[in-house]
Each structure stands twice: as C-alpha cells, then as structure tokens.
Amino acid sequence: MSKLRGTGFAAVNYPTGMHLGGDPTQSLVHATTSGNFVVTMSSVDLGQGLKTILAQIAAETLGVPLDTVIVDTGDTDTGPHCTGTFASRTTHRAGNAVIMAAAEARQAMLEVAAEKLEVSVEDLETDGQGNIHVKGVEEKAISVAETAGAAHFELGKTISGRGIFLKTPSPMDPETGESDPDSTQAHACTVAEVEVDTETGNVEVLGFKSAYEVGQQVNPALVKGQIVGGAWMGMGHALQETTAPYYPAIDHAPGDFQSYVMPGAADMPSVECEVLEIASRNGPFGAKGVGEMVTNSPIPAIVNAINNALGVRITRIPVTPEVVLRALDEKAANAT
Amino acid sequence: MASRIVSLKVNGQNEEFIVGALTSLQDILRDTLNYTSVKEGCRQGGCGSCSVIIDGELRLSCLTPVQEVDGSEVTTLEGLNQSNSIAALQQQFIDKYAAQCGFCTPGMMVAIQALLDRNPNPSRDEITEGLAGNICRCTGYLPIIKAVEGVVAEMSGASGD
Ligand code: FES
Ligand code: FES
Numbered sequence: 001m002s003k004l005r006g007t008g009f010a011a012v013n014y015p016t017g018m019h020l021g022g023d024p025t026q027s028l029v030h031a032t033t034s035g036n037f038v039v040t041m042s043s044v045d046l047g048q049g050l051k052t053i054l055a056q057i058a059a060e061t062l063g064v065p066l067d068t069v070i071v072d073t074g075d076t077d078t079g080p081h082c083t084g085t086f087a088s089r090t091t092h093r094a095g096n097a098v099i100m101a102a103a104e105a106r107q108a109m110l111e112v113a114a115e116k117l118e119v120s121v122e123d124l125e126t127d128g129q130g131n132i133h134v135k136g137v138e139e140k141a142i143s144v145a146e147t148a149g150a151a152h153f154e155l156g157k158t159i160s161g162r163g164i165f166l167k168t169p170s171p172m173d174p175e176t177g178e179s180d181p182d183s184t185q186a187h188a189c190t191v192a193e194v195e196v197d198t199e200t201g202n203v204e205v206l207g208f209k210s211a212y213e214v215g216q217q218v219n220p221a222l223v224k225g226q227i228v229g230g231a232w233m234g235m236g237h238a239l240q241e242t243t244a245p246y247y248p249a250i251d252h253a254p255g256d257f258q259s260y261v262m263p264g265a266a267d268m269p270s271v272e273c274e275v276l277e278i279a280s281r282n283g284p285f286g287a288k289g290v291g292e293m294v295t296n297s298p299i300p301a302i303v304n305a306i307n308n309a310l311g312v313r314i315t316r317i318p319v320t321p322e323v324v325l326r327a328l329d330e331k332a333a334n335a336t
Numbered sequence: 337m338a339s340r341i342v343s344l345k346v347n348g349q350n351e352e353f354i355v356g357a358l359t360s361l362q363d364i365l366r367d368t369l370n371y372t373s374v375k376e377g378c379r380q381g382g383c384g385s386c387s388v389i390i391d392g393e394l395r396l397s398c399l400t401p402v403q404e405v406d407g408s409e410v411t412t413l414e415g416l417n418q419s420n421s422i423a424a425l426q427q428q429f430i431d432k433y434a435a436q437c438g439f440c441t442p443g444m445m446v447a448i449q450a451l452l453d454r455n456p457n458p459s460r461d462e463i464t465e466g467l468a469g470n471i472c473r474c475t476g477y478l479p480i481i482k483a484v485e486g487v488v489a490e491m492s493g494a495s496g497d
Contacts, residue, residue, distance in 0.1 A: 047437025047474050225433050225475065232476030257382025257471065265477040266464035 001199040005206075008304025011189040014293035015182030016283070017089040022166045025090070026080035027097035029058060029105040031159035033152050035130070035145030037062055037105065039071045042079035043094040048291055049222040050090055056218060057095050057284055061102035062109070063126025064144055088289025091218060092183060095284030096165040104161030112151045112159060113142050184280035186288040187213040190231075190297035194305040198328060201321030203306055205235055207269045208298060213276040215288030223275060223290055230294025231271045236262045237295065238302040242318050342406045347371070347415030355402045362386045362397040365412060373413035373442035377471065384470030387443040387450075388412050394450035396469070413442040416449055424490055425449070428483035436474035444470050448484055457488060 017023050028040040039058045045051045051071040059066040073079070082094065107121070113132040114121045117140060125135050126144075133141035151157045170180040193206040208231050217223050240261050245252050254260035279286025299317060306312075306319055312327040343352045346369060353364060365374045365388065377383030379398045386397045389411040416422045422445055428434070435441045444467065451458060451466035458466060463484045464477075472480065 047435075047439075049436070221433050225436060225479065228476040228478050229436065229474050230476070233473075256380050257378055258380070262471065262473075264464070265467040265470075265472075265481060266461070268464075268477045268481075271476070271478065 004196050004198060004309040005193065006196065006305040006307070006309025007191065007193050008301050008306070008308050009189060009191045010297050010300035010304060011187070012293050012297045013185045013187045014088060014289065014296065015185055016087070016092045016280075016289035017167065017181075017183045018087040019170070019179070019181045020083055022169045023083050023087075023089065023093060024164060024166045025082040025093040025097045026165075027094065027101040027163040028080050029062075029098070029101040029161045029163070031105065031109065031144075031148040031151070033148060035064075035143065035148035036068045036070060037064060037102075039069060039098055039101070040079055041071065041073045041094060041098075042076040042082040043073055043090050044076075044082075044085045045073055046085055048085075048090075048226060049219060050085070050094065052222065053091055053218050054094060054098050057098045058102045059128075060285075061099050062106050063128055065128065065130055068130065068144070087182075088186070088291040088293065090289075090291075091287050092280075092283050092289055093165045095218070095287060096282075097163040099163065099284050100165075101161040101163030104163070105159055106161070108157070108159045108161065109144065109147055109151075112155060112157055113147045115155060116142050116147065116150055183282050184215065184288050186215065186290060186293055188293050188297040190234075190301040192298060192301035192305045194302060194309060196306055196309045196324060198310075198324075201324035201328075203239055203302075203319060203321075203324065205239075205267070205269050205302060208271045208273075208301075210271070210273040210297065211276060212273060212290065212294065213278055213288075214290040215280040215283050216277050216286030217275060218285060218287050220275070224273070226290050227273050227275075227294045228271050230292075231298050232263060232268060233295040234298025235267070235302065236318075238299045238317055238319060239263070240318050240320065245320070340403055340406075342402050344402070344405065344407070345409045347411060347418060353402065357401065357403060359402050360398055361388070361390075361395075361400040361402050361405060361410070364402050365397055365410070371412045371414050375439060375442060377439070377443075382471070383440075383443075384447060385440055385443040387446040387470065389446060389450055392453070394447055394469075411446075413446055416446065422449055425483065425487050428486040428490075429480075432479045432483040432486060434475060434479040434483040440470060440472040440474075444472065444480055448487075451484075452487070452491075456491060458484070460485070 031037055054071045055069040059069045110121045110124050123134050124132055126132050130144045131141050151159050172179040190210040192208055195204045244250055280288045312331050314327050339354050339356050342355050365371045375385035377385035381396050381399045388397045391408050447470050463481055
C-alpha cells in the first residue's frame with residue numbers, strides 16, 4: 001500500500017474540418033443605416049467564443065471598429081448554411097467565409113465613399129476607427145456612418161457581401177482508401193504527472209504541461225480558455241466519465257450527476273501551456289482548429305502516466321479505481 | 337397533501353403564492369417570478385445551477401419545496417445584482433475569462449457570494465470546497481477559482497492577480 005508517482009506523455013495531430021460534401025459554411029455581411037455591420041451566420045457559438053472571433057475577423061477585413069460589428073447566429077432555419085460547430089472547423093470555415101463576405105462588403109462601402117468624395121476607389125483607405133479617407137490626405141474623409149447613410153437614402157445602394165468556404169469534395173478512393181478530408185492540421189503534446197494510491201486505486205493528476213501548435217491565434221485568451229477547459233475534460237474522460245462502465249454490457253449506466261461523476265474544482269491541477277504559432281496556408285489569417293485536440297492529448301498522457309507509475313499496461317478508459325485495482329491484481333497474479 | 341398560501345420575500349419584494357405540497361422553489365422563481373438566472377441543469381440536486389440564498393444560507397432551489405420555506409427571505413443572482421454587491425466579482429469573471437457558455441455562471445456567482453459572506457478571506461482549498469456543488473462543463477474551473485482569488489485580493493487591498 002503506497003502512493004506511486006508516474007509521468008506520461010502523448011502527442012496528437014488534429015485535423016481541422018472534415019469531409020461531408022465539401023464541409024461548407026456561408027456568411028452574409030451588410031451595413032445598417034447607421035454604419036454598423038451585421039454578420040449573419042448559422043454557425044453556433046457554444047461558449048467557445050465564435051461570435052467574438054467572427055466579429056474580430058469581420059472588423060479586420062472591413063477596416064471598421066470591432067464594436068460596430070454585430071454577429072447574428074440567431075436562426076439556422078433562415079440563416080446562410082453552415083455544416084455545424086464540430087471537427088474544430090468553425091473558426092477556419094466560418095472565418096474564411098466571413099473574410100470573403102466582408103471583403104465584398106468593404107468594396108461596396110468604398111465604392112459609395114468614392115462616389116461621395118469624388119475620387120476613385122483605389123485611392124481610399126480605412127483608418128479602423130470608423131472613417132474612410134484618401135490615402136495620404138486624412139482631411140479628405142467620410143465616416144463609415146455617413147457612407148452607410150448615403151448608400152441607403154441617397155444613392156440607393158446596398159453595402160453588403162456574400163462569402164462561402166467550400167473545400168473541393170474528396171471522396172475516398174475505393175482501391176487505396178485515400179482521400180483528403182481536412183484542410184490543415186494542428187499539433188499538441190501533453191505531459192501529465194499522476195499519483196496513484198495502490199490501496200484505493202484512486203488517481204490524482206498532479207499537473208499538466210502542454211505545447212499546442214494552433215496556427216495563428218485569432219484570440220489568445222480564448223485559446224487559453226479552450227486549453228484549460230480541455231485539460232479538465234480530458235481528466236474526466238481518462239479517470240471517471242463513461243456511460244457504459246461495463247461495456248459492452250450496459251449495466252450500471254449512470255443516469256444523473258450523482259452517478260456520472262466528473263472532476264470537481266478541487267481536482268483541478270495546474271495547467272502550464274505553451275502556444276506555438278505556425279500559420280496555416282488556408283486558415284483565416286493563418287488559424288487552425290484548437291477546440292477538440294485540447295481534450296485529446298491529456299487522456300493518453302494520463303493513462304501513460306498511470307502505466308508508468310504502476311508498471312502495468314492499461315489500454316481502456318476511464319481508468320477508475322476499480323480498473324487500477326484489477327490491473328494491480330493481475331500484475332501480482334502474473335508475477336507468481 | 338393540500339395546496340397552501342405561502343409568503344416569501346424574494347429579492348426584497350414581498351410575494352404570495354398558492355402552491356402545491358411539492359412545488360419547488362425553482363419553479364416559482366423561474367416560471368412565476370421570471371428570475372431566469374435560476375437555471376435548470378438537472379432538477380435533482382446534482383449541478384448547482386439553481387443555487388439561491390435562503391435566509392443567508394446557500395441552497396438548491398430545485399430540491400426546496402416552497403411550502404417548507406414559508407416566510408423566508410430568498411435572494412437570487414438578480415437580487416445580488418440589484419444590491420450591487422457582486423459588481424467586483426462580475427468584473428473578475430470578465431477579466432479572468434471565467435465564463436464560456438455561461439450556463440453555470442449565475443449559480444457559481446451565488447455560491448461564491450455565499451462563501452464570501454461566511455468567509456471573506458478563503459484559502460484555495462476553501463474556495464474549491466465552496467464550489468464543490470457547482471458543475472462547470474466548459475472552463476476547467478481554474479479561471480473561476482482565479483476570479484474568486486481576485487475578488488479576495490481586491491477586498492484585502494492587494495492586487496488582483
Ligand atoms: S437544477 Fe438544482 S442542482 Fe441541478
Ligand atoms: S461556462 Fe459553460 S458550464 Fe460553466
């Protein structure tokens with residue numbers, strides 16, 4: 001009866017996006033009468049921060065202040081099509097669609113401004129503060145709000161744009177099994193340290209040290225949020241969470257939060273992480289997907305650390321106290 | 337078991353209802369009074385998303401029959417917000433990115449307020465114990481713990497980090 005420590009690591013590479021008929025996402029961008037911009041999407045923000053990210057991308061592309069962009073993801077029945085929020089795809093797909101739509105809307109905006117200022121579109125630039133001015137001549141300017149007003153009430157034009165991301169569909173070759181399902185790959189490595197109580201079978205995770213290569217970060221605080229939340233989810237999947245504890249038998253399937261146990265606030269160890277930025281060629285501003293792999297690397301790292309501590313080879317999750325104690329029994333039986 | 341008239345003081349307002357024996361406080365707060373910060377994560381006492389303060393104590397409104405708390409004073413997040421006592425905590429939640437989907441946030445804030453009311457200077461262990469009844473599926477808890485530590489540091493005059 002003792003407490004044994006172990007260290008384990010795991011590396012993953014994680015695809016951004018997937019097959020599904022080209023995996024499309026569309027976006028519509030338009031200016032309101034007051035010069036705000038609405039980005040209409042069917043992509044869903046689950047709390048990962050998609051609306052913030054798409055507003056950033058739209059504001060950057062349009063050349064307008066972030067707080068004048070409204071992202072409307074209200075209704076998948078009536079909005080432009082989106083395949084969905086999964087496969088770590090949405091920043092990449094929706095972000096690319098928004099860039100395309102916002103670029104077209106920017107062009108329309110500059111055309112109206114050019115007409116008002118009596119200059120050519122090529123001579124105009126935005127200051128990101130809500131103004132459009134002639135390059136090098138800041139006094140010769142018109143605000144975005146005035147431009148939108150003129151488009152609506154004077155010139156009879158819309159300031160709007162359409163965008164889509166569609167990857168060339170790539171059906172699987174029946175001979176070789178080959179296909180090209182994703183658009184880019186992110187990478188991760190996690191080192192986990194654990195302490196295993198050989199009397200109770202309980203595993204405590206002492207700490208995570210991770211490196212994540214996520215392409216260009218669009219929003220570093222949100223990336224960090226995914227990493228810390230993902231470490232916790234990984235811990236739950238590695239040690240506790242299952243809907244079928246005696247799979248394939250379905251006995252003792254949990255039905256509520258008293259029996260589907262997850263790690264609590266007190267179980268959370270420190271999460272150290274380094275984020276590496278190697279821009280992807282096809283992501284918005286070089287972004288890759290980060291949503292899911294942050295849960296994938298901690299799980300095998302924890303199981304490897306348990307195996308390292310005990311000198312056993314457990315290959316399924318979750319590694320509950322019962323699994324630990326049975327593995328120790330088996331090890332003892334094999335030794336005699 | 338019969339329906340009865342029950343009176344409560346909810347967020348400073350006197351309220352009276354006719355309720356059945358097992359009508360939960362959660363249903364009255366959400367559906368009758370429209371205090372929608374009281375969430376319904378499980379209705380079984382397992383998630384803490386329905387946390388409220390009853391006569392100074394942290395309670396789960398889903399497991400509380402209204403008839404049993406007749407005459408009590410109930411505070412939801414809306415009440416804490418009106419009295420402005422959680423402004424610092426709200427700011428810390430923003431600064432530390434302590435909410436993602438936000439579903440757990442009202443219950444977390446009520447639980448944290450109850451913790452700070454009984455212990456204005458909690459240790460890390462006391463903080464995690466204070467959050468033990470509240471599930472968060474998104475944040476991994478660390479940002480929430482940091483937000484509480486930030487408020488505590490502010491209240492004791494040190495810097496928020
Ligand atoms: S709804 Fe009351 S504890 Fe979950
Ligand atoms: S922020 Fe989503 S459950 Fe806590």
